[in-house]
Amino acid sequence: MKKSTVKIVTSFSITVIVALSVLLIAEPAWAWGFFGHQRINRMAVFTLPPEMIVFYKEHLEYITSHAVDPDKRRYAIEGEDKNHYIDIDIYGKDPFDAMPRNWDEAVEKFTEDTIRTYGILPWNLEKNYFRLKRAFEDKNQKLILKYSADIGHYIGDAHVPLHTTVNYNGQLSGQKGIHGFWESRIPESFASDYDFFVGKAEHIKNIKSYIWDFIAESHVCVDSVLTFEKILSLKFPADQKYAFESRGVNTMRVYSKEYTEAYNAKLDNMVERRMRATILSIGSIWYTAWVNAGQPDLSNLGDLEFSEEELKEEEELNKQYNSGKIKGRDHGN
Numbered sequence: 001m002k003k004s005t006v007k008i009v010t011s012f013s014i015t016v017i018v019a020l021s022v023l024l025i026a027e028p029a030w031a032w033g034f035f036g037h038q039r040i041n042r043m044a045v046f047t048l049p050p051e052m053i054v055f056y057k058e059h060l061e062y063i064t065s066h067a068v069d070p071d072k073r074r075y076a077i078e079g080e081d082k083n084h085y086i087d088i089d090i091y092g093k094d095p096f097d098a099m100p101r102n103w104d105e106a107v108e109k110f111t112e113d114t115i116r117t118y119g120i121l122p123w124n125l126e127k128n129y130f131r132l133k134r135a136f137e138d139k140n141q142k143l144i145l146k147y148s149a150d151i152g153h154y155i156g157d158a159h160v161p162l163h164t165t166v167n168y169n170g171q172l173s174g175q176k177g178i179h180g181f182w183e184s185r186i187p188e189s190f191a192s193d194y195d196f197f198v199g200k201a202e203h204i205k206n207i208k209s210y211i212w213d214f215i216a217e218s219h220v221c222v223d224s225v226l227t228f229e230k231i232l233s234l235k236f237p238a239d240q241k242y243a244f245e246s247r248g249v250n251t252m253r254v255y256s257k258e259y260t261e262a263y264n265a266k267l268d269n270m271v272e273r274r275m276r277a278t279i280l281s282i283g284s285i286w287y288t289a290w291v292n293a294g295q296p297d298l299s300n301l302g303d304l305e306f307s308e309e310e311l312k313e314e315e316e317l318n319k320q321y322n323s324g325k326i327k328g329r330d331h332g333n
């Protein structure tokens with residue numbers, strides 16, 4: 001009798017363990033998480049000059065909620081995932097010297113296949129800047145909002161160190177899970193203490209080099225992001241590294257509060273610094289697009305209305321995201 005009870009308990013435990021590990025694998029990862037991307041786009045609005053802030057504040061909800069559309073599109077569109085990263089370190093010892101900034105020259109040097117395989121984030125960002133500038137020139141408020149929200153997302157990705165390396169989830173160094181740890185778990189744990197007021201948006205003289213510069217700044221951080229976690233994991237008691245947290249009806253295995261605090265302290269608030277830099281870069285690129293489009297008057301663009309077709313498209317995107325699988329690279333798994 002006793003024996004069979006033990007057996008039941010054991011098999012129950014195994015079931016629980018299996019279920020928990022499945023949940024761990026199933027946890028989606030977003031650059032900056034949904035939470036971070038939305039917060040960043042929202043705060044970028046407050047860097048803008050009065051002529052722009054009137055418009056952006058009126059559409060604050062749109063700018064905030066659509067901050068994650070590009071991540072949703074990874075579930076619906078083949079190749080969208082390539083827009084979110086660049087594994088710059090596959091291009092040799094001094095990859096930023098080796099890589100031409102111009103798309104045609106980059107393709108000529110490394111082939112289009114290679115460039116696309118390892119991500120096209122900087123070129124995608126530049127393309128979206130020109131789309132936004134054109135939308136301002138045309139005073140097309142729907143497109144102004146769409147491209148502003150999209151650019152906010154991609155600039156956010158470009159400020160995450162692990163979006164610039166082939167070892168994007170620590171999978172090559174025995175640190176699987178570090179992607180979501182750095183960009184989601186830390187900001188979700190500490191963002192209430194972050195200072196998100198970053199000053200005023202600035203006009204950028206050279207958009208291309210500005211984009212490459214913040215990607216290079218992100219890449220410089222990769223070594224610390226990985227090394228500090230490695231050192232910490234070696235000295236931290238293994239049984240205290242993870243904890244279990246309820247998320248709705250599910251129980252998730254997450255990095256424990258203590259481990260997250262210790263990692264954040266080692267990083268010396270790097271995550272907050274990268275978030276602040278993101279916010280300023282977004283505001284500055286929006287502002288530059290508007291200035292370079294001739295500073296169109298945004299105070300009178302009329303009501304924002306979406307056609308039935310556009311609403312259907314959005315619904316379809318949400319459906320694919322909710323039920324589908326990422327087409328291409330999933331940073332978290």
Ligand SMILES: [Zn+2]
Pocket residue numbers: 030031070071084153157
């Ligand atoms: Zn992304």
